[in-house]
Amino acid sequence: MPTPALTRYSMQNLSVDQYLRAHIRTVPDWPAPGVQFRDITPLLQDAKVFRVLIDAFIHRYMDPSIRPDVVAGLDARGFILGAVVAYELNVGFVPIRKKGKLPFTTVEETYELEYGSATVELHTDAVKPGDRVLLIDDLIATGGTMMAGMKLLEKLGAQVIEGAAIVDLPELGGSDKLRASGLALFTLLDFSGH
Template identity: 50%
Template structure:
C-alpha cells in the first residue's frame, strides 16, 4: 500500500511549553533535517517568485538564513542576513521592534543592498509580524523595494500576516497552526 503524500506541515513538530509555559513551539528543525521535506519547503517558498524581478533574498535571524540561503541559491541571487543587534561586524543600521516575548533590535549592514533593489524577505515563522516589520523598515531605509515575504508557518491568531499586508506586502505562507 502506498503511503499518503506528506505536506510541509507533516514535517514540523510541536514542542509544548517552550520557551515559556503555554507556548506551543513549532519546530522546523525536523523539516530541515528531512531531505524531502526541506526540498518541498524551499520549492514551495520560491515558486510564487520564480519569474519575479528579484535582486536579493533576505533572511531574518536565524532560521530565515537557512531558508533564504537555499532560495537565493535556487534563484541564482545573492543573500543578505538581517541579524539581532551586535552580531554583524561592519557599520549597521538598527530597528527596534516588539516580539511575542519582549523587545529586541534588528540590524543590517548599511551597504548590504543598493537603493532600488528588489528584495524577497524569508523566515520560518510569522507570529506577530514584529521581526518581519523591523526587517522591512531596515530594507526600506536602504532604499530597497520588498516584493514579497515568504514564511513556512503562520500563527494567524497573532495577526502578523494582517500587519504585513496592511504595510502593502505580498505574504506567502506554506501552512498555519492555531494557537501560540
C-alpha cells in the same frame, strides 16, 4: 536520520501542504506554559523533505513578476531558508542580524516584543536603492521581526516585494499587521493556536 514517527509520510498520497505539515513538530508548553511551539527542524533533517520545502518557495519566485534581485533572511532560521532560496534563484543573500553581530557599518531598527524590545541590523551596503528583495523567515507570529526587517531594507532604498515564511500563526495577528502595512505575504502553512 529522520524521526521514526515521520518516516511513514510519503508524498505519494499527500499534497505539498499536507506533507510539510506532517513534518512540523509541535512541542507543547515550550518555551512557556500554554505555548504550542512549531518546530521546523524536522523539515530540515530529511533531504527529501527539505527539497520539497525549498522547491515550494523556488517555484513561486521563479515567476518574473515576483522574482527578487536579493533574498534577505531574518536571524536565525531565515538564514537557513534564505541562503538556499537565494542560491537556487541565483541571486544574492543578505542577513538581517540581531544587534551587535555585524562587523561593518549598519542601520538598525528596534521593535517591540511581548515583554521588552529587540533590535536588528543590516549592513549599509547590503542592498542598493531599487533592489527587489524577498524577505524570508521560518515563522510569522506577531510580525515584529519581519516588520523591522522591511523597515531596514526600505531605509536603504530597497523594495520588499514580499515577505515569506513556512508557518503563519494568524491568531497572533502578525500577518494581518504586516499586510495592513502594505507587505504582501506568502506562507506555506498556517497553524491555529500559539
